[in-house]
Amino acid sequence: MLSTLLLIGFIIGIIIYLVTYVYGKGIPNVKRSLSVLCGGIILLLVSILLIGGFEGIPFGIVSIGVISMAIIFFIVGKSSFWKKTLCLIVLLYAVVFSAYTYFDKVNYWVVDKGNVESQGLLTHLHNIEGNPTIRGYKIFNILEGSKGIFLTLGEQMRGNTIELLDVENSNGRTEIKIRTNYNNSLEKNPFIVIGLDKIESEILITDTDGTVYKEISD
Template identity: 40%
Template structure:
């Protein structure tokens, strides 16, 4: 998600620079670049303020990353301000970088769906879900052939889990989630994620920086 926001910031930075030609044609190029940089700095300050608030922290961090993308464009345009050839090269490089990165993200993404409790599981998966409620101390993830189950344990009772993104990096399935308190009545909050395929390695990351480990083997 954060890399996508950085790409978004690069596109916004280029768009802002092009807009200066539409609305303020007569000002010199240095001021046009300065305009992009100032907007990037203001966006950065606003995102830092939002990141300090608990309820808007994730949005603040995301826009902070996009602000860095705007500032990168401003920096590159400043660096090659006097050279038309290099300026065109900056535009070409940024556009190609965004296109190639977007294509790579598209290729690496995996179709996933959240399995509701009413959906029929196979015997092994059903037994594991029942075990989670009998033993709320179980915390971590359990990977099956096409399902990954994440449980938070009794210490996080009252929380819920939201899946933000699923990608593949080589032989690793990377799942990004967000946990939040919403007075859930589950003794051991969990989520079951259906996937087209599950790679040999699984990494599950929370937006607060927590990396969940594989759940301990239980009988």
């Protein structure tokens, strides 16, 4: 996520620099670089003053990428060769990174709770219902050769439901992000089953409130 946001910032910086050519080819490199710097600072101020909090962090990271490009243009912008080389490197990296992300993307879905029995998960469902103190996740083989992650919140979260936000495979780790919402659910031990076409050796499941769920030991 961090590298993606920085890359976006780099590309925005390049775009701002190129746009300055619309207003004249004779504009000095310093002014072009200052335009990029101003764009990055404006984006940074927006992330802090207008958005703020956790939601503003991604915009702040993008602004760092824009400001970094401004600094680089200050240094190498006088050389036409290095300007073209720099832009080419960033754009090629963006293409390669996008292709890698696309082919490495994990397919995931939420298993319908009515299909838990057909997926061979009925025994574990009975276990968590019989012992609501069980909290965490367990990995199962489900139909069609896929993996299923059975996550339970424990009885202390009774009345909540689970919303799956995102699943990513990165650097040998499967990261799953969820959000819990209290809505008077009747489940004694709230649960969700997440299907994945591929899974890494390390798993990290986090809630938006910062809770980290660990694997259930047999």
